[in-house]
Amino acid sequence: MPAELNLDEIVQKYRPVVSFKVKKSLGTRTPDWEDVVNEVITQVIEKVKKGEFRGESSIGTFIYTITSRRIIDYIRQKTKVLKGIPEPSILPDPCDDTESRERARILGEAIKRLKPKFKEVLDLYYYQELSREEVAQRLGISPRRVSERLNYAQKLLRKMIKR
Amino acid sequence: MSMKRCKFEDQIDNYLLNRLEGGDRDKFEEHYFNCTNCFQKIEERNDLIAAIKSRGASIFKEEPVPERKTFVPTFEKIYSFFTPRQWATAAISAALLLVAVFGILPQFRKSTPQFFLSENEVVRGESLSLISPIIDVKVVPSFFEWKQLGQDVEYKIYIYNDKLLWTASTKENRVDVPEDIKQLMVAGEKYSWQVRAFSSKGTLIAVSSKVQFQIKATE
Numbered sequence: 039m040p041a042e043l044n045l046d047e048i049v050q051k052y053r054p055v056v057s058f059k060v061k062k063s064l065g066t067r068t069p070d071w072e073d074v075v076n077e078v079i080t081q082v083i084e085k086v087k088k089g090e091f092r093g094e095s096s097i098g099t100f101i102y103t104i105t106s107r108r109i110i111d112y113i114r115q116k117t118k119v120l121k122g123i124p125e126p127s128i129l130p131d132p133c134d135d136t137e138s139r140e141r142a143r144i145l146g147e148a149i150k151r152l153k154p155k156f157k158e159v160l161d162l163y164y165y166q167e168l169s170r171e172e173v174a175q176r177l178g179i180s181p182r183r184v185s186e187r188l189n190y191a192q193k194l195l196r197k198m199i200k201r
Numbered sequence: 202m203s204m205k206r207c208k209f210e211d212q213i214d215n216y217l218l219n220r221l222e223g224g225d226r227d228k229f230e231e232h233y234f235n236c237t238n239c240f241q242k243i244e245e246r247n248d249l250i251a252a253i254k255s256r257g258a259s260i261f262k263e264e265p266v267p268e269r270k271t272f273v274p275t276f277e278k279i280y281s282f283f284t285p286r287q288w289a290t291a292a293i294s295a296a297l298l299l300v301a302v303f304g305i306l307p308q309f310r311k312s313t314p315q316f317f318l319s320e321n322e323v324v325r326g327e328s329l330s331l332i333s334p335i336i337d338v339k340v341v342p343s344f345f346e347w348k349q350l351g352q353d354v355e356y357k358i359y360i361y362n363d364k365l366l367w368t369a370s371t372k373e374n375r376v377d378v379p380e381d382i383k384q385l386m387v388a389g390e391k392y393s394w395q396v397r398a399f400s401s402k403g404t405l406i407a408v409s410s411k412v413q414f415q416i417k418a419t420e
Contacts, residue, residue: 055234058244098235106230138251145252149260157261164250165257167218192249 043097045083052101053079059102063109066135074112078105148198156191159184207232207239213246329398329409337415341386342378347396349374350407355399361411362392389418 057075064071081104085091091100149160162173163184174181209232215221216229233240253260283291330348345358358376360367367382378386386392391413398407 051237052234054244055240058240058247059230059234096235099231102231102234105234106227138248139255141248142252142255145249146256146260149253160253161257161261163214164218164253165261192246195249196245 043086043091045086048082048086048097048101049079052082052098055098056101056105059105060109064112070112074108078108081108144199145195148195151198152191152194156187156194159187160191163188207236209233209236209239210242213239213243217243217247217250329396329407331394331396331409331412334394334414335412337417339417341383341388341416342414343383344375344377345394345396346375347409350398353401354406355401357397357399358394359397360392360394362386362390366392386416388416391415 053075056078057072060071060074060078064074078101082101085100085104091097095103149157152160158177159173162168162176163170168176170181170184173184177184179187209229212221212225212229216226221229233243329350332346332348334342334345345360347356353372355370355372356374356376357370358368359365360378360382362385366385367378369376392415393411393413395411396409397405400406
């Protein structure tokens with residue numbers, strides 16, 4: 039184990055990243071997602087303690103590999119259990135907890151206050167999921183302008199929410 | 202904080218909107234496990250997309266997104282204003298109006314007099330030019346002459362002092378002044394004259410301007 043690794047710092051830094059990846063892969067509606075995260079963190083601590091992390095890759099890549107394998111194992115296990123039953127959706131639904139819902143509400147209100155030209159680009163690109171080129175065609179502007187409007191809209195939202 | 206833009210940043214939307222697949226998705230995920238900066242941006246963008254996905258219906262319902270900005274919708278709107286039968290009627294009416302304005306009305310204009318006289322006898326339309334006398338003369342003129350307008354035109358000449366002195370009609374473009382009238386015209390006095398032309402049907406077709414001349418007194 040490389041001497042400079044501090045396990046507390048690793049856990050603190052990587053728990054949100056692991057959680058994000060697990061939620062993205064399994065969806066927050068999968069009730070076990072938090073268990074999967076805890077299992078990944080436990081495995082990371084054990085493997086680091088056993089000296090399995092030898093610094094051949096970055097610690098980030100090491101943790102990513104453990105996370106990915108655990109997710110695959112979880113899906114295989116669930117598939118076996120639920121064989122014959124339709125697979126549950128694994129689409130992420132990040133607004134399940136109260137904190138996320140409140141964040142979504144605040145953001146939603148801020149988006150409503152944006153100028154129509156920013157709102158329409160957010161609507162077409164993120165809500166209706168048109169491609170950048172399709173949005174450009176729909177609005178009669180260049181794809182580059184679409185990107186600029188998306189970036190500027192997010193900059194404005196950041197400012198509005200900080201206030 | 203470094204302002205250098207990470208090459209993976211452009212893939213954030215594609216990843217969150219599930220457009221990255223296989224190896225590209227794996228590389229991207231491995232990257233954000235190693236890049237704090239990108240991970241922060243991913244979280245922030247994910248919040249935005251989550252808010253839009255969960256509340257989009259209410260956020261965007263007030264102002265519907267416009268359709269493609271071309272002239273087609275406007276044209277369709279105009280076109281749908283009438284039924285095809287109404288459009289056909291309108292087109293025929295417009296065609297008849299054009300025929301009336303550019304085809305029939307000019308013909309009427311040709312048959313109408315090409316001039317009119319106001320109270321001050323201002324002449325408009327076909328001109329009738331006077332030839333003689335048009336300047337002061339030394340002796341009483343024995344004839345009056347003007348430019349001929351065409352065949353079968355009758356001219357009526359008017360000679361005025363303070364009032365109408367003499368009038369006569371002719372089909373020639375000149376007229377001799379009778380002796381008794383010549384005697385009425387005296388040296389030192391100012392006179393004016395005018396000619397009007399009439400068609401064979403008696404329609405006034407031209408009027409000359411009123412020309413003034415003086416018979417200079419002999420010393």
